[in-house]
Amino acid sequence: MFDGLKDKLSNFREDAEEVAEENAEELDEAELDEPESDADVEAEAVGDASEPDADAADESAPEDGEEEESSDSSGGFVSRASSLARGRVVIDEEDLEEPLRELEFALLESDVEMSVAEEILDQIREDLVGEERKFTESTGALVEDALRDALLSVIDVGQFDFLETIEAAEKPVTVIFTGVNGVGKTTSIAKVAKYLEDRGYSTVLANGDTYRAGANEQIQEHADNLGLKLIRHEQGGDPTAVVYDAVEYAEAHDVDVVLGDTAGRLHTSSDLMSQLEKLDRVVDPDLTIFVDEAVAGQDAVNRAREFDDAAAIDGAILTMADADSQGGAAISVAHVTGKPILFLGTGQGYDDLQKFDPEALVEDLLGDDD
Incomplete structure (x- = not known):
């Protein structure tokens, strides 16, 4: 999943690590002995305060076999902590300009929205450029941390x-x-119903897609497969009334969750968007979830923004994530709407719904291929 984007990020890491390595230098022994932070200074003070005087040292002289351990403990915490620092690096912005430009092109090619790509670049600059950075393992760790934080x-x-x-x-x-x-969208509703039912929540489906021929039959098939109740009206009916009836049914039958479908609409269709606004106003749903394809890339990002403007969404589901090598929508949708991705659709089965975990996604994008 998102293998193309993963490869592009790997290319940037290699280029930026090369720049960092060229600007790296080893710390000399004097620098290693110096406290590197207020915390080190405090630790040194604690170490000094805890050192015994000469008489006390004589009384507590170590027995044979204990000398090495005692020597280590009396050496002070600071020198041991400081010695973990292997080197330092200061990167000028001009040194990182070419890798960052290549990264920007790579992100845009992966359908990452322009403002999102710019924010990623700005965050990397802030983390890497100008200030002296100490490192304990390799310069590559500095680059990876900066890229992780930016994503x-x-x-x-x-x-x-x-x-x-x-x-x-x-x-x-x-x-x-x-x-x-x-x-x-309709398949995603069925997946969410299965997800909830498996975790002990009862659900009822409502078909607010009263415009499309065959919509009732499509969602009825899912309801039958899952053994769920479907509230539906005839084609051409008021979608708000359908969802309202489903809520009343849920109240009367102690059902936990109403899952309401709506007519698939283009964000440029003013009449259908008005219906969505009416549904939001009359039913006042607890959650409104936007559904689009991960493979739609920039189009999905633009639509998410427009739907959020029409009736504020609370989160998103991206379908076909398993078929998307670019990852632009996954990177961008949450940022442009300010609302999180909740699930990824990863197949056609009812169980092919993966909870979205931003940290897990970033770790996968930055991970090495087996």
């Missing part, structure tokens, strides 16, 4: 636990799904 700063946005939110909300919880036609 997390744009991906890990407003993350919340979907199940914890369902658990904490007053029942029934109403969750509305929005998005364009053909991106796997």
